[in-house]
Amino acid sequence: MRTLTRSFVFVLLCILSLTAAAQDLSYYLPDSVTYNPAIPKPKDIIYHEVGEWHITHDRLMNYMKAVAAAAPDRIKLELMGFTYESRPQVLLVITSPKNHQRLEAIRQQHIQLSDPARSASVNIDNMPIVIYIGHSIHGNESSGANASLLSAYYLAAAQGKQMDELLDNAVILLDPSFNPDGLQRFSTWANQHKSKNLVTDADSREFNEAWPGGRFNHYWFDLNRDWLPLVHVESRNRIQWFHAWKPNILTDHHEQGSNATFFFQPGVPSRVNPLTPGKNQELTNKLGAYHAAFLDRIGSLYFTKENYDDFYYGKGSTFPDINGAIGILFEQASSRGHAQKTENGILRFPFTIKNQFITTLSTLEGAKALRREFLSYQRDFYKNALAEAASAPVKGYVFGDAGDKSKTAIFVDMLRRQQIDVYELNNNLSADGFTFEKGSAFVVPASQTQYKVIRAIFDKTLTYKDSLFYDITAWTLPLAFGLPYAELNATRYSASLQGNKVERSPFPAGTVVPIAVENGMVAIGKSNYAYLFEWDEYYAPRALYALQQAGVMVRTATNTFEINVPGQIKKFDYGTIIIPVQGQTIDAGKLYELIKETAEQNGLVVYPVTTGNAISGSDLGSSKMRPVVQPSIALLTGTGVNATDAGEIWYLLDQQFNMPATHLDIPVFNRADLNKYNTLVMVGGTYNNLDKEKLKSWVQEGGTLITTEEAVQWVAQNGLTNITFKKPKEDSTKLIPYAERDNRIGAQRMYGAIFRATADLTHPLAYGYNYPFVDLFKANTVYPERNKNPYSNPFVYTDKPLQSGFITKENYDALKNTAAVLVNTLGNGRVISIADNPNFRAFCLGGTKLFMNAIFFGRLIEPGSGKN
Numbered sequence: 001m002r003t004l005t006r007s008f009v010f011v012l013l014c015i016l017s018l019t020a021a022a023q024d025l026s027y028y029l030p031d032s033v034t035y036n037p038a039i040p041k042p043k044d045i046i047y048h049e050v051g052e053w054h055i056t057h058d059r060l061m062n063y064m065k066a067v068a069a070a071a072p073d074r075i076k077l078e079l080m081g082f083t084y085e086s087r088p089q090v091l092l093v094i095t096s097p098k099n100h101q102r103l104e105a106i107r108q109q110h111i112q113l114s115d116p117a118r119s120a121s122v123n124i125d126n127m128p129i130v131i132y133i134g135h136s137i138h139g140n141e142s143s144g145a146n147a148s149l150l151s152a153y154y155l156a157a158a159q160g161k162q163m164d165e166l167l168d169n170a171v172i173l174l175d176p177s178f179n180p181d182g183l184q185r186f187s188t189w190a191n192q193h194k195s196k197n198l199v200t201d202a203d204s205r206e207f208n209e210a211w212p213g214g215r216f217n218h219y220w221f222d223l224n225r226d227w228l229p230l231v232h233v234e235s236r237n238r239i240q241w242f243h244a245w246k247p248n249i250l251t252d253h254h255e256q257g258s259n260a261t262f263f264f265q266p267g268v269p270s271r272v273n274p275l276t277p278g279k280n281q282e283l284t285n286k287l288g289a290y291h292a293a294f295l296d297r298i299g300s301l302y303f304t305k306e307n308y309d310d311f312y313y314g315k316g317s318t319f320p321d322i323n324g325a326i327g328i329l330f331e332q333a334s335s336r337g338h339a340q341k342t343e344n345g346i347l348r349f350p351f352t353i354k355n356q357f358i359t360t361l362s363t364l365e366g367a368k369a370l371r372r373e374f375l376s377y378q379r380d381f382y383k384n385a386l387a388e389a390a391s392a393p394v395k396g397y398v399f400g401d402a403g404d405k406s407k408t409a410i411f412v413d414m415l416r417r418q419q420i421d422v423y424e425l426n427n428n429l430s431a432d433g434f435t436f437e438k439g440s441a442f443v444v445p446a447s448q449t450q451y452k453v454i455r456a457i458f459d460k461t462l463t464y465k466d467s468l469f470y471d472i473t474a475w476t477l478p479l480a481f482g483l484p485y486a487e488l489n490a491t492r493y494s495a496s497l498q499g500n501k502v503e504r505s506p507f508p509a510g511t512v513v514p515i516a517v518e519n520g521m522v523a524i525g526k527s528n529y530a531y532l533f534e535w536d537e538y539y540a541p542r543a544l545y546a547l548q549q550a551g552v553m554v555r556t557a558t559n560t561f562e563i564n565v566p567g568q569i570k571k572f573d574y575g576t577i578i579i580p581v582q583g584q585t586i587d588a589g590k591l592y593e594l595i596k597e598t599a600e601q602n603g604l605v606v607y608p609v610t611t612g613n614a615i616s617g618s619d620l621g622s623s624k625m626r627p628v629v630q631p632s633i634a635l636l637t638g639t640g641v642n643a644t645d646a647g648e649i650w651y652l653l654d655q656q657f658n659m660p661a662t663h664l665d666i667p668v669f670n671r672a673d674l675n676k677y678n679t680l681v682m683v684g685g686t687y688n689n690l691d692k693e694k695l696k697s698w699v700q701e702g703g704t705l706i707t708t709e710e711a712v713q714w715v716a717q718n719g720l721t722n723i724t725f726k727k728p729k730e731d732s733t734k735l736i737p738y739a740e741r742d743n744r745i746g747a748q749r750m751y752g753a754i755f756r757a758t759a760d761l762t763h764p765l766a767y768g769y770n771y772p773f774v775d776l777f778k779a780n781t782v783y784p785e786r787n788k789n790p791y792s793n794p795f796v797y798t799d800k801p802l803q804s805g806f807i808t809k810e811n812y813d814a815l816k817n818t819a820a821v822l823v824n825t826l827g828n829g830r831v832i833s834i835a836d837n838p839n840f841r842a843f844c845l846g847g848t849k850l851f852m853n854a855i856f857f858g859r860l861i862e863p864g865s866g867k868n
């Protein structure tokens with residue numbers, strides 16, 4: 001009875017508190033401060049209290065504009081750019097009126113600290129510290145973005161000596177939303193499911209977003225892995241402002257599981273990337289004391305030095321660590337919706353916002369107090385980096401692919417976005433089995449300001465202090481890009497290798513090679529017979545698809561040949577694209593114009609030929625020159641499908657290759673007419689409800705099914721292929737203390753590393769590759785045995801495939817000598833099984849060609865060559 005009464009009172013209290021009016025600003029703001037009444041409060045602009053509803057990105061922008069307009073002497077609103085969905089990314093530059101009057105001078109002086117040649121003379125005594133406050137890069141971790149309303153109001157409106165001191169001594173860069181598209185998607189979900197009488201049951205729809213959820217950006221990418229590779233427009237916009245200001249501190253406000261409390265960095269001490277200086281962690285600790293004190297004051301539980309790490313530099317809290325700054329990760333337990341029942345009682349949305357706001361205040365307080373330490377740390381960081389570069393054995397790096405100038409250019413562009421100086425290679429050079437040619441190769445000297453970032457990009461990582469990671473263990477970017485590169489030591493490197501500094505993107509100028517000059521006319525490459533282009537260039541698939549889209553018939557060479565082209569006899573490799581002039585629906589003149597435009601847009605060299613008579617190998621009319629069917633692609637999507645893996649393919653086809661793909665959710669797949677598609681892509685996921693028989697008959701009737709990662713196992717288990725798999729052996733007799741069980745399980749995971757597969761360059765799936773290997777990214781435990789038919793294993797792992805990253809002995813033993821890619825025929829169709837992720841995070845461009853080959857050339861693989 002007593003219990004009943006008690007629980008009745010408890011329920012009553014809950015109902016009262018849950019239906020009570022939302023918290024007004026006094027719940028969040030320090031009460032010892034007076035506020036300028038001329039500054040609009042959030043509710044004046046967004047029409048609800050902070051925490052009453054989840055802020056939509058549109059309303060968030062409305063408030064940021066309003067507060068900047070009301071406090072022009074303190075706030076300058078900058079537009080960084082736009083997301084894929086055309087949402088603005090804004091940055092509020094907040095400092096004292098006095099500082100605003102000389103803002104550019106302050107910025108210039110601040111930048112000088114990062115330049116060892118000029119930093120010694122900088123007087124930091126009265127120099128403001130620069131603090132970048134960033135929110136909710138995972139759109140469904142929205143307490144951060146909601147807290148930015150409070151931070152903006154507080155920094156615009158708070159009065160008094162303390163505030164004046166802060167603004168005099170700091171330039172605050174407030175980024176309300178790192179991921180506007182994701183925030184909008186999530187806030188819409190959370191708000192549309194809110195009940196007037198808040199429902200706190202975690203199973204309720206409000207807390208369980210529909211696929212793919214608001215975590216990701218438009219293309220279902222995790223933007224918090226993109227700070228280093230800078231694939232996405234959001235990252236590229238943001239990084240310009242990061243480098244323009246080079247902040248001393250960058251905070252990254254996230255959310256974690258609902259039953260947790262609050263985490264602030266430092267993370268696990270043994271999991272700090274060795275390139276990060278020890279002093280970085282020391283300062284992180286000192287700042288941590290402020291977070292602890294501020295959270296203590298409001299009675300909030302927290303933890304530190306556990307769970308999270310500082311290893312992969314593609315994250316917002318780690319990236320600053322190789323840029324002279326201190327990155328701070330905050331993780332608030334998520335209410336997800338408006339109030340959720342948890343192990344710690346009911347977690348209310350306003351409370352989560354309050355913690356995020358409080359730790360912004362503690363960051364600012366700590367930054368103010370430790371200002372000189374942070375500024376001199378930044379100066380020392382760059383000075384020490386140069387000294388390290390001087391004593392390091394590697395003096396520079398050379399890279400470049402003469403056959404793929406576009407991919408080389410994408411890599412150069414990425415380096416330059418990271419403020420790395422890149423130079424043209426001045427002399428041809430051979431190193432590590434590669435030949436680097438002037439005109440298509442580049443040099444990066446180690447001795448430059450961004451030395452640490454260069455190391456982060458080029459280093460192979462093969463030794464580790466710990467075997468647990470929060471994310472991938474290797475990201476050696478030239479390997480991931482599939483670019484030939486070499487480290488140059490003192491004997492191989494000399495300044496004379498450096499030609500001109502690269503000042504703009506070296507994207508190749510595509511062209512149709514001119515045939516001849518007649519009567520002083522401009523030379524053109526118009527042919528009445530045929531055109532050829534090689535398949536090596538990154539954008540060759542985009543060019544091919546554009547031509548097919550225009551109705552042009554093309555063939556590809558499944559044999560090599562030599563033929564006369566203007567000025568030379570040229571050897572053409574497997575996969576060369578042949579466009580005959582006769583038999584097209586457009587005349588020779590229009591075809592030339594189309595090919596010229598396509599060449600220019602895609603950085604291709606197209607060779608006109610006047611004969612089909614090969615000097616060696618197959619003639620152009622040979623049956624070895626096979627027609628290429630235009631792909632009509634569907635990608636399986638929706639609940640159960642790995643959203644980031646699917647997103648990578650969407651992004652790749654849409655943004656990079658201008659190729660449409662239908663996104664087929666499984667229930668739609670089950671009822672759709674599949675005859676519309678000749679190519680289906682299935683990434684890792686659970687496909688329990690997929691109509692297997694329908695899929696099978698579609699393949700049997702001639703479809704090309706491309707599977708990656710765990711989907712490779714799914715098709716095998718469901719009888720579409722005969723692939724068997726190796727399993728890592730576990731020593732079950734070994735006794736492991738209970739307390740170490742997390743470490744043990746965690747260490748067996750495949751976090752992600754880079755492995756080298758040998759390639760059969762004559763196989764249609766290897767067309768366009770010039771070296772007999774490809775480096776692939778693997779973050780799964782799918783280890784397919786090689787097929788008995790040798791022709792159906794175009795890419796295999798040897799007994800020493802690890803290039804960079806961490807893998808346990810058990811997993812490594814299982815991986816060795818397996819197949820990376822298998823081809824099976826089924827009826828008239830094919831199943832192409834790619835055990836790894838050929839498009840990982842869209843920076844692993846080494847596997848892109850293989851994936852595009854599967855799309856374009858999969859159906860050319862002869863039936864019977866890998867029969868089940």
Ligand SMILES: [Zn+2]
Pocket residue numbers: 138141254255
């Ligand atoms: Zn997060």
